[in-house]
Amino acid sequence: xADDTVSSQPADSGxxxxxxxxKKNMMxxxxxxxxxxxxxxxxxxxxxxxxxxxxxxxxxxxxSKGKIVVGTQVPYPPFENLNTTTDxxxxxxxxxxxxxxxxxxxxxxWKPMDFDPLFxxxxxxxxxxxISSITITAARDVVNDxxxxxxxxxxxxLVKNSSAIDSLEDLNDSKLATQLGTTGQWWVDENLSPQSHxxxxxxxxxxxxxENGVYDAFIVDxxxxxxxxxxxxxxxxxxxxxxxxxxxxxxxxxxEPELKAAIDAAxxxxxxxxxxxxxxxxxxx
Amino acid sequence: xxxxxxxxxxxxxxPVFMKGLQTTLLISVISIVLGFVGGILIGMCRISRNxxxxxxxTVYVEAFxxxxxxxxxxxxxxxxxxxxxxxxxxLVAGLIALSLNSAAYQSEIFRGGVQSISVGQIEAARSLGxxxxxxxxxxxxxxxxxxxxxxxxxxxxxxxxxSSLVMTIGVLELTQRGKLISxxxxxxxxxxxxxxVLYFVLTFSTSxxxxxxxxxxxxxxMMGCESK
Numbered sequence: 001x002a003d004d005t006v007s008s009q010p011a012d013s014g015x016x017x018x019x020x021x022x023k024k025n026m027m028x029x030x031x032x033x034x035x036x037x038x039x040x041x042x043x044x045x046x047x048x049x050x051x052x053x054x055x056x057x058x059x060x061x062x063x064s065k066g067k068i069v070v071g072t073q074v075p076y077p078p079f080e081n082l083n084t085t086t087d088x089x090x091x092x093x094x095x096x097x098x099x100x101x102x103x104x105x106x107x108x109x110w111k112p113m114d115f116d117p118l119f120x121x122x123x124x125x126x127x128x129x130x131i132s133s134i135t136i137t138a139a140r141d142v143v144n145d146x147x148x149x150x151x152x153x154x155x156x157x158l159v160k161n162s163s164a165i166d167s168l169e170d171l172n173d174s175k176l177a178t179q180l181g182t183t184g185q186w187w188v189d190e191n192l193s194p195q196s197h198x199x200x201x202x203x204x205x206x207x208x209x210x211e212n213g214v215y216d217a218f219i220v221d222x223x224x225x226x227x228x229x230x231x232x233x234x235x236x237x238x239x240x241x242x243x244x245x246x247x248x249x250x251x252x253x254x255x256e257p258e259l260k261a262a263i264d265a266a267x268x269x270x271x272x273x274x275x276x277x278x279x280x281x282x283x284x285x
Numbered sequence: 286x287x288x289x290x291x292x293x294x295x296x297x298x299x300p301v302f303m304k305g306l307q308t309t310l311l312i313s314v315i316s317i318v319l320g321f322v323g324g325i326l327i328g329m330c331r332i333s334r335n336x337x338x339x340x341x342x343t344v345y346v347e348a349f350x351x352x353x354x355x356x357x358x359x360x361x362x363x364x365x366x367x368x369x370x371x372x373x374x375x376l377v378a379g380l381i382a383l384s385l386n387s388a389a390y391q392s393e394i395f396r397g398g399v400q401s402i403s404v405g406q407i408e409a410a411r412s413l414g415x416x417x418x419x420x421x422x423x424x425x426x427x428x429x430x431x432x433x434x435x436x437x438x439x440x441x442x443x444x445x446x447x448s449s450l451v452m453t454i455g456v457l458e459l460t461q462r463g464k465l466i467s468x469x470x471x472x473x474x475x476x477x478x479x480x481x482v483l484y485f486v487l488t489f490s491t492s493x494x495x496x497x498x499x500x501x502x503x504x505x506x507m508m509g510c511e512s513k
């Protein structure tokens with residue numbers, strides 16, 4: 001029954017469209033299309049081109065514009081979180097930055113993003129600075145700069161209430177989780193040889209993993225661990241604290257001594273006038 | 286040990302979920318539409334005989350199809366400022382990355398559709414007195430698009446789900462909203478499930494709508510056009 005009257009496909013499928021002759025039109029269309037795409041691309045991108053006006057330095061630019069662009073990673077309570085009802089950022093780092101911005105006489109434009117890209121963004125100028133419980137380390141200091149420290153944190157071992165883990169030795173036989181690109185991750189890599197070690201970008205997901213028994217312990221900055229262990233909707237406790245004595249600083253672009261000096265002065269004021277203690281007490285107690 | 290699962294947070298945070306859903310819908314629709322238009326333009330270049338046009342479009346397609354979307358998003362948001370191009374809004378940067386990426390995929394879908402049409406049809410159209418362009422635009426492309434609907438459906442659904450990647454540069458879309466709600470309430474499982482359900486509503490309705498379009502505009506006599 002070779003009934004192929006309707007719209008049978010001839011069996012010359014090897015021949016393609018472009019083999020047919022007289023393609024000048026086709027070429028012209030294609031060339032025109034490429035040109036149009038190129039022009040559209042240039043115009044679209046050009047729309048976002050902010051010709052860099054001449055400023056003496058980053059501080060001058062920030063103060064002339066009256067605006068400082070600050071990056072942070074949420075959620076990381078109690079340091080930074082986004083209030084789901086008001087859509088406003090809140091937390092220790094947020095209030096610290098507000099104090100610093102007030103001292104610089106500028107307003108803050110917040111840019112929440114993942115933790116890793118904060119470093120590249122400060123380096124590339126997408127951000128004027130970043131505050132996100134960032135531990136000051138030598139390696140990070142090479143590409144970017146830091147303010148003076150505003151907080152000293154240690155690493156806590158967050159486990160289930162029923163967990164038997166209570167020493168560093170116990171951690172070597174355990175499945176550990178840390179946050180990606182953090183000092184907790186590096187500390188585990190350097191000092192422990194656990195059964196397994198996973199680094200995740202997302203704190204709430206990692207906490208859920210501990211609660212479900214996917215990981216035996218989550219090694220994370222003390223204030224964050226305390227927040228989860230104190231919250232009764234979780235069955236979690238802090239097994240013990242690893243004293244790493246890490247200092248948090250505000251991430252600042254390299255070679256901007258004026259900006260660094262201004263931020264350092266603001267942080268020093270905040271420590272001296274007791275504002276920092278007030279903020280910490282408000283969120284940590 | 287059983288975790289306490291509290292479903293009441295779903296109604297409590299319903300408006301927050303909806304804000305996320307709105308953003309996800311906006312991102313998906315814009316990047317799918319821009320990707321569709323871009324895909325047709327690039328797909329036309331890919332069937333061009335001009336070596337330059339063909340070469341340039343091939344490089345584009347291979348580059349965007351062959352590298353991770355997440356890296357493209359980071360490069361557009363974080364890399365361009367180093368070239369002096371500031372994309373200020375993470376939403377715009379995310380849309381640019383998603384559209385450019387989808388255009389690469391959709392151009393191949395379009396090309397596949399065009400090449401599924403027998404060259405004999407062009408010959409027939411030409412012998413009826415149509416110019417080459419008339420044959421292309423009136424005979425080949427209308428059929429090509431219809432033949433390409435199933436892979437287009439695939440790509441649209443993929444885009445809806447991949448739109449969640451822009452949360453890494455701080456866009457408050459559905460997945461990121463969900464993460465923030467779990468961080469606030471300490472409830473992960475109900476939030477994750479509800480977010481998954483919302484995505485499913487989007488993707489399932491997309492596939493149903495396109496299936497309808499597919500049937501409505503099926504090429505008469507083609508395989509599959511009778512199956513309802």
